[in-house]
Amino acid sequence: MLEALGVGCVRGDRRLFSDVGFALPPGRLLRVSGANGSGKTSLLRILCGLLTPAEGEVRWNSAAIGSQREDYHRRLVYIGHLNGLKDELTPPENLEVAAALAGISADRKACLAALDAVGLAHFSDLAVRHLSQGQRRRVALSRLALSAAAPLWILDEPFTALDARAVGQLERVIAGHIRAGGMAVLTTHMEVPIAGVETLRLDLDALGGRA
Amino acid sequence: MRVFACVLRRDLAIALRRKSDVLNALLFFVIVAGLFPLGVGPEPNLLRAIAPGVLWVAALLAAMLSLGRLFESDYADGTLEQMALGTEPFSVIVIAKMLAHWLLTGLPLTLLAPVLALQYDLPPSDIGVLCAALLVGTPVLSLLGAVAAALTLGLRGGGVLTALLVLPLCAPVLIFGAGAAAAAESGLGAQSHLFLLGAFLLVSLAVAPWATAAAVRIALD
Secondary structure: EEEEEEEEEEOEEEEEEEEEEEOOOOOOOOOOOOOOOOHHHHHHHHHHHHOOOOOEEEEEEEEEEEHHHHHHHOOEEEEEOOOOOOOOOOHHHHHHHHHOOOOOOOOOOHHHHHHHHOOHHHHOOOOOOOOOOOHHHHHOHHHHHHHOOOEEEEOOOOOOOOHHHHHHHHHHHHHHHHHHOEEEEHHHOOOOOOOOOOEEEOOOHHHEEOO | OHHHHHHHHHHHHHHOOOOOHHHHHHHHHHHHHHHHHHHHHOOOHHHHHHEEEEEEHHHHHHHHHHHHHHHHHHHHOHHHHHHHHHOHHHHHHHHHHHHHHHHHHHHHHHHHHHHHHOOOOOHHHHHHHHHHHHHHHHHHHHHHHHHHHHHHHOOOOOOHHHHHHHHHHHHHHHHHHHHHHHHHHOOOOOOHHHHHHHHHHHHHHHHHHHHHHHHHHHHHH
């Protein structure tokens, strides 16, 4: 269970939000919405522990995430606004590094299978530099297939740059993860329906920012 | 340990596919060390006297030049935040990156130094001492440099600031590194200088990874 208690965020001189609180139990999806610059990405980075909140606390299974950092990271997949891919390496090489960092033992075969699942099996010998924006996003998202065992997925605008088919596929992957008892937090501008899952909503534009 | 090996392999693979970054620093070293005899003139005694100092300063500047690539590109493409979210302590990853930096700059600089020392007419025994000093001293440059590179991460004009932060910190390494060859020549023996360099290495090995990891976390915040 992921909890946020009275979380507030200040960037520079500007207060983005204050007193954001929610509890996300297993088997639920949390959608964070808000205008550009309302602090969606900052909130997600706070939930990962990359950003320290101005006030409040984020808890994983009733303990502050800062006190169990490596353990929490084992349960977490974060796909940010940046894809986290090296231009010089091929997609499977990128995935192998990502898997090692996440503490998953994935060999080359597992990485190729994950790429195949997002329809990029034919591009496995090409450096990421030569891929299109949408293909890069798909390589980044193929980490979800590798880390399917991690219960908490935090996804920042996962649908950007994807084509209609890939959007549909990602919807099904997220829905499947949640039905299997996982949790996901995501921000999106597009109202992509994720069918058949219980969804909590958090609107950062609304006063107080409470879910 | 698997993460350490994986990050090390990754950094070396990236450098091999972007050779110009590595070669630029080495060529800089060769050219600076090559210009001094031309500028100072062919006076063998003078050249012998300045050789260790010139080679050390050139190595120091070349190592500075290459610090930019240590974290900057990982920061820009988001791989650094993925590393900070890894399941191993972040300092393990930082040590792997420092080792990769040393293997790509410090080690080649040490291997190039004897060839360049011939230009200065250094006797073979002094060349040996110079290389031993570089071998122990250049890892310190990578370690201290990484702290400064992490502190200036994401700042505009970070390259110059990195140099301003690191160069004063490296003064002791320079003094004892260049002093080793001079001491050997005067018959005092270079041992004490090399031991002191070794002590610098151990102290920075204990402190720098931890400080760098903390500084990178602040940069990501």
